[in-house]
Amino acid sequence: MTEGRTEKQVLEELSNEERALLKRVLEVERAKLHLSAYDATDDLLDAVREILP
Amino acid sequence: MKLQSITLTNFRQFKGVQTFDLSSDTIKPVSLLFGANGAGKTTFLNAFTWALYGLMSDDVEQQDRMVTDSVWRELPMGDTAEVAVELRFDHEGRDYRLLRSATLRKESDQQGTPSPEVHLWMTKPDGSSEIVGAPQETIYSILPRGVSRFFFFNGERIENLVKKGAYAEVQKDIKVLLDLEQVERAIAHLPKVDRKLTAELKKHGGDKASEIQDAIDTLTERQTGAREELKLLEGDLATLVEERDSVTDLLRQHAEAAPIQAERDAVTKELDEARTARDAAIAERAHLVATRGFLAFTDTLGDATQAMADNLYQKGALPAPLKREFVDQLLEDGKCICGTELAEHSEPWEHVKDWRQRAGLQAVETAWQQLSGQIAPLSGARDELREQLAALMKRIGAERDRVARLEERKSELDGKLKNSPMEVVADLETKRMDLDNRIGIKNQKKGAVESELGTIAKDIEAKTKERSRAAVTDELAAKARSRSDLVQSVKRALEEILAIREEDMRKRLDAELKAVFSSITHQNHVPTLSEGFELTLHKNVGGVELPVPKSTGENQILSLSFVAAVSKLAREIRKERRAEGDAAVDAGTYPIVMDAAFGSLDQDYQEAVSRALAKMAPQLVVLVSKSQGLGKVVTELTPYVSHLGVIETHTTAPGSVADDIELEGMAYPYIRSAESDHSELKVIK
Numbered sequence: 074m075t076e077g078r079t080e081k082q083v084l085e086e087l088s089n090e091e092r093a094l095l096k097r098v099l100e101v102e103r104a105k106l107h108l109s110a111y112d113a114t115d116d117l118l119d120a121v122r123e124i125l126p
Numbered sequence: 127m128k129l130q131s132i133t134l135t136n137f138r139q140f141k142g143v144q145t146f147d148l149s150s151d152t153i154k155p156v157s158l159l160f161g162a163n164g165a166g167k168t169t170f171l172n173a174f175t176w177a178l179y180g181l182m183s184d185d186v187e188q189q190d191r192m193v194t195d196s197v198w199r200e201l202p203m204g205d206t207a208e209v210a211v212e213l214r215f216d217h218e219g220r221d222y223r224l225l226r227s228a229t230l231r232k233e234s235d236q237q238g239t240p241s242p243e244v245h246l247w248m249t250k251p252d253g254s255s256e257i258v259g260a261p262q263e264t265i266y267s268i269l270p271r272g273v274s275r276f277f278f279f280n281g282e283r284i285e286n287l288v289k290k291g292a293y294a295e296v297q298k299d300i301k302v303l304l305d306l307e308q309v310e311r312a313i314a315h316l317p318k319v320d321r322k323l324t325a326e327l328k329k330h331g332g333d334k335a336s337e338i339q340d341a342i343d344t345l346t347e348r349q350t351g352a353r354e355e356l357k358l359l360e361g362d363l364a365t366l367v368e369e370r371d372s373v374t375d376l377l378r379q380h381a382e383a384a385p386i387q388a389e390r391d392a393v394t395k396e397l398d399e400a401r402t403a404r405d406a407a408i409a410e411r412a413h414l415v416a417t418r419g420f421l422a423f424t425d426t427l428g429d430a431t432q433a434m435a436d437n438l439y440q441k442g443a444l445p446a447p448l449k450r451e452f453v454d455q456l457l458e459d460g461k462c463i464c465g466t467e468l469a470e471h472s473e474p475w476e477h478v479k480d481w482r483q484r485a486g487l488q489a490v491e492t493a494w495q496q497l498s499g500q501i502a503p504l505s506g507a508r509d510e511l512r513e514q515l516a517a518l519m520k521r522i523g524a525e526r527d528r529v530a531r532l533e534e535r536k537s538e539l540d541g542k543l544k545n546s547p548m549e550v551v552a553d554l555e556t557k558r559m560d561l562d563n564r565i566g567i568k569n570q571k572k573g574a575v576e577s578e579l580g581t582i583a584k585d586i587e588a589k590t591k592e593r594s595r596a597a598v599t600d601e602l603a604a605k606a607r608s609r610s611d612l613v614q615s616v617k618r619a620l621e622e623i624l625a626i627r628e629e630d631m632r633k634r635l636d637a638e639l640k641a642v643f644s645s646i647t648h649q650n651h652v653p654t655l656s657e658g659f660e661l662t663l664h665k666n667v668g669g670v671e672l673p674v675p676k677s678t679g680e681n682q683i684l685s686l687s688f689v690a691a692v693s694k695l696a697r698e699i700r701k702e703r704r705a706e707g708d709a710a711v712d713a714g715t716y717p718i719v720m721d722a723a724f725g726s727l728d729q730d731y732q733e734a735v736s737r738a739l740a741k742m743a744p745q746l747v748v749l750v751s752k753s754q755g756l757g758k759v760v761t762e763l764t765p766y767v768s769h770l771g772v773i774e775t776h777t778t779a780p781g782s783v784a785d786d787i788e789l790e791g792m793a794y795p796y797i798r799s800a801e802s803d804h805s806e807l808k809v810i811k
Contacts, residue, residue, distance in 0.1 A: 078622070078626060079626065080623050080626050080627065083619050083622050083623055083626070084619075086619075087615070087616075087619055090612055091612060091615050091616050091619065094612055094613070094616045095616045095619055095620065098312045098315075098316070098616060098620070099308055099309065099312060102308040102309075102311045102312045102315070103308045106267045106307060106308055106311070108260065108263055112315075113311070113312075113315040113318075114315060114318045114319055114322065117315055117316065117319045118319050118322055118323075121319060121323070121609050121612060121613060122609070124612070125605070125608055125609050125612060
């Protein structure tokens with residue numbers, strides 16, 4: 074599936090909503106990387122609801 | 127992360143409060159500190175890890191004596207002494223002040239175990255400051271503890287970084303460093319989000335949608351279970367392979383077994399190549415048969431077709447005397463060539479229309495002309511196919527013979543080792559074979575689980591498609607379904623991104639490692655970072671790649687090359703355009719602090735390592751003794767040094783122990799007699 078493919082290609086194939094959610098998810102995870110006890114579920118759920126209200 | 131300064135307070139040999147400036151720029155990234163044996167170079171290195179993680183390396187003895195001995199000795203009973211390390215650094219546009227300190231009350235001459243507290247202050251670019259609430263966790267996020275061993279290390283023990291058994295750990299650490307962890311965490315968290323969304327779908331979506339969702343949930347559970355099983359299997363496999371390799375290594379080192387094992391290594395390698403060549407030839411044959419095999423059956427077909435066409439020519443049916451397109455034109459124009467009007471459904475019209483059925487199609491005639499042109503070359507192509515097939519069969523036969531011959535030779539060698547009169551050799555070989563068998567079984571299981579995972583993934587995809595087609599009338603359920611679809615496709619994209627990043631990272635690390643290593647070593651040895659993250663060294667002997675046992679020196683150079691490659695890649699990768707958006711200017715920047723960087727290396731290696739060192743990190747703190755650092759090292763590093771210092775040894779040892787160190791044409795105190803044993807950080811420039 075990933076043979077010869079690049080990250081850029083994967084991103085380009087996504088819809089605007091998918092790209093927005095992917096970026097948001099990584100931002101959320103990155104900001105809380107230092108908190109091992111952090112449960113991302115609610116923050117990520119909010120992000121999904123923001124993108125698809 | 128760039129270091130600005132370090133302040134030690136009564137920290138081991140460093141009595142009182144002592145600060146060393148470490149700020150540097152890209153032109154002069156190096157801070158060079160000299161110190162005699164026992165002066166505190168290792169302590170200085172450990173001050174960094176103690177400040178960051180509260181830990182010191184195992185080679186630091188008497189770890190409970192944290193406060194300077196003479197300070198503790200002079201301290202009245204019941205009074206307290208402070209031990210602390212303060213580290214100032216900046217990271218991704220923010221300034222940090224980290225303080226780890228402990229206060230110890232003197233209750234006896236023995237020091238108690240300190241309970242240090244850690245505080246972290248952060249200043250943002252706008253000048254606002256704040257106390258960081260989770261200081262230790264924040265430090266871990268800036269530089270995870272496991273990763274720190276790539277940046278704070280003892281040169282003489284650095285080979286531990288690449289020793290057998292460290293791979294799994296190294297791989298894990300590098301993932302964090304090269305920005306893969308947030309992707310892994312996102313992939314782990316998204317299914318939880320999806321479960322909440324699909325619960326809404328089940329609640330509001332009606333029977334059909336609910337039933338499909340139940341099936342997806344079951345499949346997802348199976349997927350999670352299979353993934354865990356796969357992870358376990360991979361772990362077991364890694365352990366078994368490592369064990370087998372160490373047994374094979376023992377056979378390579380055993381005087382009696384070594385020549386046989388060396389031959390077996392070469393035969394095994396050649397056998398692998400022969401099997402690959404055989405399989406490639408078989409695949410080529412299959413491809414030829416699949417794409418051109420039909421030609422074999424065109425022998426009579428061509429002749430029959432030609433005869434049929436000749437017959438039609440003889441009858442005058444070819445070329446067609448009348449074209450259907452011509453008749454259609456007459457009917458459309460409503461006038462025959464003889465001038466008769468062709469009114470629809472009139473007698474002349476019906477008459478001309480009859481001709482339409484008898485007329486030939488231009489397209490058919492063109493097709494025939496093209497086809498007839500190809501009948502003659504068919505026979506040539508058939509001959510060519512026969513020749514190609516014969517050549518391939520010959521190749522397959524030759525490779526099969528080679529495989530058979532090598533299998534026989536390898537079996538002979540296996541037997542020689544297994545039945546060796548030397549009991550140790552026979553035992554080792556039996557153990558190796560047993561491990562080989564166990565690896566085979568685990569590999570089979572792994573294959574089965576991987577195939578199961580493939581099937582599950584396909585089933586989930588199919589069910590998800592079915593779900594999107596299922597009629598959902600409720601608005602809430604429809605929304606939940608769209609959201610779940612969104613989450614699933616983002617998760618799939620993240621999984622692909624993770625795989626791309628992992629493979630890209632390994633390939634680039636491998637290339638960088640080869641480049642750095644070859645710039646240092648004078649041996650014709652080539653390092654390779656395998657897919658399993660195993661670091662091996664090979665040499666080419668008459669066209670055959672053979673593994674070479676790594677000497678201590680070579681291991682040190684290999685490790686340094688690895689650190690250099692990791693350090694460079696961390697900076698590069700974090701700056702590239704990626705899904706997270708733009709990175710900070712200094713993203714992926716870490717200092718390297720190394721004690722005894724040149725360990726026991728020869729002079730020429732010292733020179734090459736120094737040269738590589740100056741270029742390998744954006745900031746470098748090097749701790750050396752006179753014997754390790756003067757000469758080649760100083761010459762190579764001097765143009766890059768921004769801070770030069772000496773850890774002055776003060777000793778109560780009797781006699782004339784005083785010694786100086788000459789740096790840049792000036793003599794500086796190196797060892798001095800004193801009333802207490804301690805060390806002082808002296809800045810030279």
